[in-house]
Amino acid sequence: MSRLIVVSNRVSVPQAMGAAGAQGGLAVALGAALRENRGIWFGWSGKETDSFTGHLDMQRNFGVTTATIDLEPQDVDEYYNGYANRTLWPLFHYRIDLTEYDRSFGESYVRVNQRFAESVIPLIEPEDLVWVHDYHLLPLGSMLREKGVTNRIGLFLHIPWPPTRLFVSLPNHEQLVASMLHYDLIGFQTEEWLDSFIHYIKKEMGLKVAKDGTIEYQSRRIVARAFPIGIDYDEFLEASRSADAIGAYDRLKNSLGGNRKMLIGVDRLDYSKGLGERFDSFDRFLTDNPDMAKDVVLLQIAPPSRGDVSSYQLIRHDLERKAGHINGAHADVAWVPIRYVNRGYPRSELAGFYRAADIGLVTPLRDGMNLVAKEYVAAQDEEDPGVLILSRFAGAAPQMQDAVLVNPHSPEEVSDAIKQALAMPLEERRRRHQALLASVRDEDVVRWREHFVEALQGKGADDHSTAGN
Numbered sequence: 001m002s003r004l005i006v007v008s009n010r011v012s013v014p015q016a017m018g019a020a021g022a023q024g025g026l027a028v029a030l031g032a033a034l035r036e037n038r039g040i041w042f043g044w045s046g047k048e049t050d051s052f053t054g055h056l057d058m059q060r061n062f063g064v065t066t067a068t069i070d071l072e073p074q075d076v077d078e079y080y081n082g083y084a085n086r087t088l089w090p091l092f093h094y095r096i097d098l099t100e101y102d103r104s105f106g107e108s109y110v111r112v113n114q115r116f117a118e119s120v121i122p123l124i125e126p127e128d129l130v131w132v133h134d135y136h137l138l139p140l141g142s143m144l145r146e147k148g149v150t151n152r153i154g155l156f157l158h159i160p161w162p163p164t165r166l167f168v169s170l171p172n173h174e175q176l177v178a179s180m181l182h183y184d185l186i187g188f189q190t191e192e193w194l195d196s197f198i199h200y201i202k203k204e205m206g207l208k209v210a211k212d213g214t215i216e217y218q219s220r221r222i223v224a225r226a227f228p229i230g231i232d233y234d235e236f237l238e239a240s241r242s243a244d245a246i247g248a249y250d251r252l253k254n255s256l257g258g259n260r261k262m263l264i265g266v267d268r269l270d271y272s273k274g275l276g277e278r279f280d281s282f283d284r285f286l287t288d289n290p291d292m293a294k295d296v297v298l299l300q301i302a303p304p305s306r307g308d309v310s311s312y313q314l315i316r317h318d319l320e321r322k323a324g325h326i327n328g329a330h331a332d333v334a335w336v337p338i339r340y341v342n343r344g345y346p347r348s349e350l351a352g353f354y355r356a357a358d359i360g361l362v363t364p365l366r367d368g369m370n371l372v373a374k375e376y377v378a379a380q381d382e383e384d385p386g387v388l389i390l391s392r393f394a395g396a397a398p399q400m401q402d403a404v405l406v407n408p409h410s411p412e413e414v415s416d417a418i419k420q421a422l423a424m425p426l427e428e429r430r431r432r433h434q435a436l437l438a439s440v441r442d443e444d445v446v447r448w449r450e451h452f453v454e455a456l457q458g459k460g461a462d463d464h465s466t467a468g469n
């Protein structure tokens, strides 16, 4: 097996089971992938330094070697908070209204990608596969090539790729995509994001794309394909059977009182997750169903994220206001409709919370995949499972057609879905859950990694017949 060099913006040092661990799909998925592969995970330490030195901090924890660099405050501000999270993140999540176009952000993005390239090169041996992750590092492959790296290099994008009409609003979009065409393999979460990328390649660059996703560009061959990410099912199952999970389940159930039903939402505090719209929908449900209202509680766990970016500060204030308003309008002395919690939990406790919830409410406005939907399904009691309500606009939706699918922009539709889920007969809940569980179990993170790595090694992509423009 070739050694993997994984490169991502953030490196999450693996922790023991039960620790308040990594938050974010990328961190959770890569920890699992690297444990089974003697590789190195390289990226930013999350720390700042007055002057960039490129010093590598190497560590080995729970079978995974990590190598990290510190960045200068200006890098963090303009590359991470700036280009990555004020420009690319909103644009790629279809939020052109929140997208900031600032030339200094773009310059820092290039500078930091160069710093990543220079720092990771000493770690790369001739037979290694290099696997770059996400929107922070789109041009890294081209910079590695410029510096003479000839290894196979792949990119996996964890977030959506936007429609061409939105993407072309990005200054220098041509250079950004041309820089991506130095990878051997570019992976997307879903066919929809892949189609948007291919549309751009054909319409804006005039290139041909073969049926298997092969693009020929300046005598290079790049393959673009979808590889939907999954959860570490075995690890999650173990976590959900642990004493901590059972304790968390009991605590939460006891706190509900009587036969009260619980809905759960678990999301980083991010505008793409549709939290404001979710609260509005729950408000609609409470207003339209006064007879059922006091028998239901929404637990929303939302750890703060990217707090230096103003759009994230705004959503935080907005949600606090909304939760306060809804609770003020509907609460009674012995019942508060929304429990709004801004902190992270160990995975085992999270698994217990999911299991205690009758409904998993996963309603992003746009999401590359969404692992919470898969974790909710994995944590259910097979005999008496809860119901997953899932946004049609989550990348997970095509694989999870047996969820109750909703348009998260419509409070009426989500409110009706809550009502439908609360009344759903046991037989239907079991049937839906079994179908969902089969895909969550089979299409897990191990399969995702194996498929990506096989494709990066050049296996399984033989049909190079050219599709029409």
Ligand code: ADP
Pocket (backbone or CB within 6 Å): 022, 023, 024, 025, 026, 028, 266, 267, 268, 301, 302, 303, 343, 344, 345, 346, 347, 350, 369, 370, 371, 372, 373, 375
């Ligand atoms: P994203 O990568 O955009 O954050 P995903 O749904 O794909 O969204 O992944 C989120 C991951 O973060 C899941 O594995 C989830 O369990 C974890 N997570 C989210 N909120 C919390 C929390 N409060 N405590 C612990 N883990 C959390």
Ligand code: F6P
Pocket (backbone or CB within 6 Å): 010, 023, 024, 025, 026, 027, 134, 158, 159, 305, 306
């Ligand atoms: O899944 C998208 C993603 O940006 C990951 O790359 C990241 O680990 C996660 O969300 C959390 O974001 P951040 O690293 O900005 O806290």
